Amino acid sequence: MHQSDQTQDSRDPAQDYVLGNGVREQNRLQYQAAILEKWTGQFFVSAGIQPGMKVLDLGCGMGDVSLLAAKLVGPTGSVIAIDRDRVILEKARERAHRAGHAGNIEFLYANVLEFDSPLDFDAVVGRYTLLYQPDPVSAVRHAAKQVRSGGIVLFHEMDFANPIRSYPDGTLFGRVYTLVAETLRRAGCHPGLDLHLTRIFREAGLSWPTIKAEVPIGGEPGCFLYTWFTETLRSVLPRLEQFNLANADELDLDSLVARMETEALACHSQLIGPRQFGAWTRKAVSEGRHADNALLRAIWD
Ligand SMILES: C[S@@+](CC[C@H](N)C(=O)[O-])C[C@H]1O[C@@H](n2cnc3c(N)ncnc32)[C@H](O)[C@@H]1O
Numbered sequence: 001m002h003q004s005d006q007t008q009d010s011r012d013p014a015q016d017y018v019l020g021n022g023v024r025e026q027n028r029l030q031y032q033a034a035i036l037e038k039w040t041g042q043f044f045v046s047a048g049i050q051p052g053m054k055v056l057d058l059g060c061g062m063g064d065v066s067l068l069a070a071k072l073v074g075p076t077g078s079v080i081a082i083d084r085d086r087v088i089l090e091k092a093r094e095r096a097h098r099a100g101h102a103g104n105i106e107f108l109y110a111n112v113l114e115f116d117s118p119l120d121f122d123a124v125v126g127r128y129t130l131l132y133q134p135d136p137v138s139a140v141r142h143a144a145k146q147v148r149s150g151g152i153v154l155f156h157e158m159d160f161a162n163p164i165r166s167y168p169d170g171t172l173f174g175r176v177y178t179l180v181a182e183t184l185r186r187a188g189c190h191p192g193l194d195l196h197l198t199r200i201f202r203e204a205g206l207s208w209p210t211i212k213a214e215v216p217i218g219g220e221p222g223c224f225l226y227t228w229f230t231e232t233l234r235s236v237l238p239r240l241e242q243f244n245l246a247n248a249d250e251l252d253l254d255s256l257v258a259r260m261e262t263e264a265l266a267c268h269s270q271l272i273g274p275r276q277f278g279a280w281t282r283k284a285v286s287e288g289r290h291a292d293n294a295l296l297r298a299i300w301d
Contacts, residue, residue, distance in 0.1 A: 033064030043278030059129030063092030162193030
């Protein structure tokens with residue numbers, strides 16, 4: 001149905017990706033997806049993703065969002081999922097096959113900024129995709145072109161630049177938060193993009209988005225935040241060291257989960273993770289606009 005190689009780079013762009021593309025990052029994505037699923041699911045349902053729809057998933061990674069979308073659209077719907085990392089796409093394909101969704105998800109190697117499809121999708125979605133794009137406005141504008149009039153444009157992004165204050169100040173958790181944010185920023189990503197979602201949608205030519213936010217909170221024994229933050233720090237470590245922000249010996253990642261947890265428990269900490277933002281809108285129905293204009297003209301005349 002599609003050309004599976006729409007991008008013909010001589011250099012593999014996935015190599016520049018700040019989180020890397022090793023097995024550990026693939027596992028981290030699945031761990032993270034389990035944390036985020038309920039929120040992404042709420043955003044999808046609230047936005048109106050429903051059975052029978054054709055959905056495009058941008059920057060699918062290990063395919064967790066694609067699988068979620070496939071469940072919501074059911075056997076009468078379908079999902080096309082794209083990523084610029086060939087290895088991760090193969091893993092995502094295997095996972096979809098094992099989950100019994102081989103028939104309604106297609107994984108394609110393509111760049112989010114270039115992928116063009118003859119299909120008019122009912123929805124285009126992406127989770128943690130925009131913050132990695134050099135120009136998020138162009139990315140949203142291009143994404144919106146793939147959607148039919150009246151279709152949904154939805155992004156789930158996070159805030160890694162403006163942490164809500166945790167209790168107490170000055171913890172190891174806070175230091176890890178800052179190190180990840182600074183690495184993302186120096187690598188040219190947009191860890192504070194969540195605050196600009198309205199502007200990005202509007203500058204991309206879309207109407208005002210509905211925006212909802214959720215906040216991960218923890219600090220109890222075994223809390224997911226210790227592992228999530230440690231594994232995220234591990235994924236950005238090569239870039240973090242390149243930027244001289246810290247070094248592996250000093251961070252001692254193998255003991256970081258235990259150290260973060262011990263400190264948090266001793267302080268009765270309340271740790272606040274990155275806010276999760278869902279932003280969506282429907283692409284204007286041009287026929288509807290003409291009808292409205294005709295109605296207005298009739299009133300004025
Ligand atoms: C943080 S992961 C998120 C994966 C998935 N959306 C999820 O939430 O589990 C971002 C993914 O987007 C992909 N990506 C980033 N920029 C891209 C681009 N311009 N074109 C295609 N894929 C891209 C990366 O290769 C990576 O797999």
